[in-house]
Amino acid sequence: MTTIDSAPDAARVAAEPSAGGRFLAAVVDWLTTSDHKKIGRLFIGTGLLGLLATVAVNIFMSVERLDGSGALFDADSFEQLLGSQRVGLIFGTALPLTAGLAIAIVPLQLGARALAFPRLAAAGMYAWLGGFVLSIVALVDNGGFGGGNADMVDLFLAAIGLMALGFSAVGVSLATSVLTTRAPGMTMRRVPFFAFSALVYGIGLVLVMPVLFGAVVYLFVDHRSGAREAFGGNQGIATWAGWVFTQPTSFLFAIPAIGAFADMLPTAFRKRTPMRGVVFAGLALVGVAALAAVTQQLRFDVPWRGSQLYIADGDDFGTKLGDVAPWVFFHLLPVLGAVVVFLVLLLLAKPEKNDDGDTVKPKITPAFLFAFFGFGMVLVGMLGAAIEPIVDLELIDTVFGEASLVYVAYGAVLGVMGGIALWAPKLWGKQLPTAPASLLALGGVGGVVLASFPHYIAGFLGQPAGLEYADGDLQIWNILVLVGHGLFALTVLGFAGLLASTVLGDSDDSIDDPFDGHTIEWATTSPAPAGNFVDVPMITSAEPLLDLKTANDSKAGVS
Amino acid sequence: MEAIAAGPAPAPRNQLLVGTTLASIAMVMLTGGMLAVWAVKRSASIEAGSAWLPGSVTVPEVPTNVMLIAFPALCSFAQWAVWAAKRNDRANTVFALGTTAFVALLIFNAQAFVWNQMGVGVADGAYGSMFYAITGVFGALMIVGILFTAVAAFRYLGGRTRDREILTAHAIFWYAMTVVYSAIWFLVYVAK
Numbered sequence: 001m002t003t004i005d006s007a008p009d010a011a012r013v014a015a016e017p018s019a020g021g022r023f024l025a026a027v028v029d030w031l032t033t034s035d036h037k038k039i040g041r042l043f044i045g046t047g048l049l050g051l052l053a054t055v056a057v058n059i060f061m062s063v064e065r066l067d068g069s070g071a072l073f074d075a076d077s078f079e080q081l082l083g084s085q086r087v088g089l090i091f092g093t094a095l096p097l098t099a100g101l102a103i104a105i106v107p108l109q110l111g112a113r114a115l116a117f118p119r120l121a122a123a124g125m126y127a128w129l130g131g132f133v134l135s136i137v138a139l140v141d142n143g144g145f146g147g148g149n150a151d152m153v154d155l156f157l158a159a160i161g162l163m164a165l166g167f168s169a170v171g172v173s174l175a176t177s178v179l180t181t182r183a184p185g186m187t188m189r190r191v192p193f194f195a196f197s198a199l200v201y202g203i204g205l206v207l208v209m210p211v212l213f214g215a216v217v218y219l220f221v222d223h224r225s226g227a228r229e230a231f232g233g234n235q236g237i238a239t240w241a242g243w244v245f246t247q248p249t250s251f252l253f254a255i256p257a258i259g260a261f262a263d264m265l266p267t268a269f270r271k272r273t274p275m276r277g278v279v280f281a282g283l284a285l286v287g288v289a290a291l292a293a294v295t296q297q298l299r300f301d302v303p304w305r306g307s308q309l310y311i312a313d314g315d316d317f318g319t320k321l322g323d324v325a326p327w328v329f330f331h332l333l334p335v336l337g338a339v340v341v342f343l344v345l346l347l348l349a350k351p352e353k354n355d356d357g358d359t360v361k362p363k364i365t366p367a368f369l370f371a372f373f374g375f376g377m378v379l380v381g382m383l384g385a386a387i388e389p390i391v392d393l394e395l396i397d398t399v400f401g402e403a404s405l406v407y408v409a410y411g412a413v414l415g416v417m418g419g420i421a422l423w424a425p426k427l428w429g430k431q432l433p434t435a436p437a438s439l440l441a442l443g444g445v446g447g448v449v450l451a452s453f454p455h456y457i458a459g460f461l462g463q464p465a466g467l468e469y470a471d472g473d474l475q476i477w478n479i480l481v482l483v484g485h486g487l488f489a490l491t492v493l494g495f496a497g498l499l500a501s502t503v504l505g506d507s508d509d510s511i512d513d514p515f516d517g518h519t520i521e522w523a524t525t526s527p528a529p530a531g532n533f534v535d536v537p538m539i540t541s542a543e544p545l546l547d548l549k550t551a552n553d554s555k556a557g558v559s
Numbered sequence: 560m561e562a563i564a565a566g567p568a569p570a571p572r573n574q575l576l577v578g579t580t581l582a583s584i585a586m587v588m589l590t591g592g593m594l595a596v597w598a599v600k601r602s603a604s605i606e607a608g609s610a611w612l613p614g615s616v617t618v619p620e621v622p623t624n625v626m627l628i629a630f631p632a633l634c635s636f637a638q639w640a641v642w643a644a645k646r647n648d649r650a651n652t653v654f655a656l657g658t659t660a661f662v663a664l665l666i667f668n669a670q671a672f673v674w675n676q677m678g679v680g681v682a683d684g685a686y687g688s689m690f691y692a693i694t695g696v697f698g699a700l701m702i703v704g705i706l707f708t709a710v711a712a713f714r715y716l717g718g719r720t721r722d723r724e725i726l727t728a729h730a731i732f733w734y735a736m737t738v739v740y741s742a743i744w745f746l747v748y749v750a751k
Contacts (some may be wrong), residue, residue: 117578172582173578175577176574176578179572179577180572180573180574180577185566206581206588207584207588211589211591213589214588215596217695217696218593218693220692221688222685222688225682225688225691227683227684227687227688229685230684230688230689296596523562523563538564538566538567539566
């Protein structure tokens with residue numbers, strides 16, 4: 001028999017690491033973690049930095065547009081600034097924040113102990129981070145869309161490819177989690193809406209990101225080899241990979257924000273969601289946007305009079321239908337999906353009386369405000385994107401398209417902020433204070449509206465999509481856009497500050513179920529322990545926690 | 560905290576199988592997207608009145624056809640490994656995995672031979688850059704597949720003989736690669 005002179009614990013105490021050592025160990029623990037809550041928070045944290053960088057780019061652009069003469073930047077910088085905005089809104093903002101929230105929360109909602117392939121998700125996060133940093137380096141050194149520095153153009157393409165690979169990995173991990181790690185009894189019909197939206201989002205990423213990667217491989221080989229014939233070198237990037245940076249592909253990246261909103265509706269209105277299958281269908285319809293990316297559609301020009309939609313004598317209806325079908329399919333079906341979710345909101349919002357005859361008042365939390373405003377902004381952006389291709393409106397190649405993208409991307413950010421505010425107790429064991437968070441939600445929606453809607457108007461007035469314009473009357477709309485981006489920047493900084501002060505603060509207000517939740521993530525402790533649940537719960541309905549509460553209330557009433 | 564009754568320990572739900580299927584879909588999307596662009600460029604070139612395949616290029620049809628024939632064999636070997644593992648037949652499983660890796664290496668070698676014999680450089684216009692992009696991606700996927708086979712074999716040799724899910728996932732990967740190569744073969748080597 002082997003004997004040990006000193007107990008292992010005693011030896012550990014003797015070798016207690018210094019503060020620096022402990023810090024280093026904590027950093028290594030975070031960087032190599034396979035805990036989905038940590039991976040998700042890393043994604044969200046770095047995504048918030050990407051968001052701030054994107055808002056800063058938007059502010060630069062707005063300053064440049066103030067007088068419409070393009071006085072501040074030279075032509076190359078113009079081009080890179082426009083490219084930076086697109087890269088920032090999609091890869092720096094919408095994608096990492098929605099992916100981070102989904103990775104952090106979905107296993108908790110599924111009653112799973114872990115994410116499927118957590119190291120794959122972590123690798124995806126680092127691939128995205130590396131790609132995003134490299135893309136910033138390339139854009140700063142004139143290497144983005146139509147960039148003049150050939151080496152930096154190559155770097156930019158490699159960076160986009162790296163990010164595409166990263167999000168493919170995230171998509172596989174998320175979709176596999178929803179399909180395989182659900183708690184016993186949780187059929188697909190019983191999956192919470194946010195988790196279902198993560199499934200649609202994950203499958204969408206699996207379908208879209210490899211296609212982007214393939215396009216980038218073509219562009220890279222063509223550009224790097226010096227051939228530059230097939231795709232026109234640097235000028236071909238916008239043509240052949242531009243579809244990922246615009247509508248309707250961006251709708252796909254906002255789906256988790258819509259899912260989070262749908263998840264908050266029943267708790268806010270204190271009811272069970274009617275017609276859950278319809279909500280699932282709505283979320284899936286928004287996912288149809290992925291097919292626009294799969295088919296690499298960049299433009300959907302739909303002339304009204306004289307062509308596709310306007311049927312005159314002798315016109316071939318079949319030909320016109322064939323021309324207009326992609327626009328209907330890729331733009332209008334996602335809008336229909338979002339409208340379905342909105343209709344469910346209206347159904348739930350209908351006042352009802354409880355057993356005592358009193359009208360049940362909705363419980364409006366800061367999380368709900370963020371998510372509601374975020375959903376509204378995404379919907380307005382989708383509607384704008386749907387009317388932009390109608391040629392007779394003359395909105396194509398105006399700032400209208402940029403405004404609809406800002407609506408969708410910033411709207412997705414508000415939705416993610418709502419998700420963070422809702423699930424903060426599960427991630428950090430702390431609850432965001434109601435008053436300042438509600439104020440930030442109002443500031444956020446004000447910022448998004450001001451940052452986007454004036455450009456809808458300017459688009460109708462003919463302001464071109466670049467940074468310059470000739471008509472001095474357009475200046476007022478650009479001033480408002482600058483104010484909007486500034487307000488949104490303050491909101492993001494305020495939210496990050498509020499989150500940091502809450503998380504790092506001393507207050508211990510961890511309540512396991514502060515919002516009277518219906519789904520099983522609220523059945524575990526706040527913050528959720530390693531492994532998420534002490535025992536894997538048995539699921540018997542779509543609202544297991546609500547069932548339990550109702551049963552307990554009934555028992556209390558009987559006794 | 561409300562206490563929901565604990566359920567039974569979750570049954571295994573083929574996580575690796577689902578993950579590999581999704582990865583295989585991603586692989587098909589990758590090559591499908593690239594082939595779609597190839598088809599667009601090819602038809603644009605032909606409509607403009609110029610030849611898509613440069614006159615100096617001759618596609619070596621023997622290795623490309625042999626690769627196509629080898630893929631069903633590759634899938635058979637991968638499926639043989641699954642079949643043998645289910646019967647706890649260690650010798651046949653290891654042999655099947657070894658043959659899978661061997662045939663995969665042969666296919667990669669044939670692809671390298673095609674690169675060598677095509678007589679087109681990567682900088683030789685639109686065709687050259689696109690040809691090397693798409694066949695390069697195919698080559699990279701073959702390397703991933705060979706590594707997958709190696710991992711499956713080493714896990715099995717290491718004693719995880721009851722872990723059959725990885726062998727099924729491994730077979731799914733090679734089925735997807737067969738689809739991928741069949742499409743490349745038709746569009747790049749036959750339709751030219």
